[in-house]
Amino acid sequence: MKVNLLTTATTTVLLMGTLSTCLVQSNAVLANRSDSNTNPQSQLIASNIVLSGMFVTTEQDHPTKGKATIISEGGKNYLQFDSAFDTADGPDVQVILHRNNTVPVNLSEKDYIILAPLKNRRGTQRYEIPNTIKVNDFKSVAIWCREFNVTFGYAAF
Structure with missing residues (x-):
């Protein structure tokens, strides 16, 4: 039972780490997309x-x-x-x-x-x-x- 509990806890920690890494990466992608509408080149043309x-x-x-x-x-x-x-x-x-x-x-x-x-x-x-x-x-x-x-x-x- 102790082995199963330890394995489950380790698996949960690994999954949480992987999930948080995915969230950070997806937020970076979304930030880059919104920045593409206001990149310096497009601002230069508009100005x-x-x-x-x-x-x-x-x-x-x-x-x-x-x-x-x-x-x-x-x-x-x-x-x-x-x-x-x-x-x-x-x-x-x-x-x-x-x-x-x-x-x-x-x-x-x-x-x-x-x-x-x-x-x-x-x-x-x-x-x-x-x-x-x-x-x-x-x-x-x-x-x-x-x-x-x-x-x-x-x-x-």
């Missing part, structure tokens, strides 16, 4: 975002959608459109920064600055913002046809 907004259509015949983001990278600012960006076709289409958070169909020259001609009417694209432009002076980005003075859509920041 580069200066402003962002979703496009809304201004002129119904020229629907515009997608996301616009201003990021800071290497001491420079860039305007990026995401892969969902899509706008209508037109002559002399420009990417502009506008001083207000809403952009009318027809523009007044004092309210905007032309950043660049639109590269593509669909998909991801990037535009460098010259250092002479103070990003905080502008509240939105717009897609605008210079020839007919028609705003297709804008994204407020």
Whole structure:
């Protein structure tokens, strides 16, 4: 009986030790998983975002959608459109920064600055913002046809 009691006690101690080791290891795995969402690399990318907004259509015949983001990278600012960006076709289409958070169909020259001609009417694209432009002076980005003075859509920041 003493041998059986000693064997049972030893087995219990070994099982408890193994069980506590498993719990410590599983807690470490869970901690690593939650840290992966806040790793320094993802924080670095997120910290580069200066402003962002979703496009809304201004002129119904020229629907515009997608996301616009201003990021800071290497001491420079860039305007990026995401892969969902899509706008209508037109002559002399420009990417502009506008001083207000809403952009009318027809523009007044004092309210905007032309950043660049639109590269593509669909998909991801990037535009460098010259250092002479103070990003905080502008509240939105717009897609605008210079020839007919028609705003297709804008994204407020």
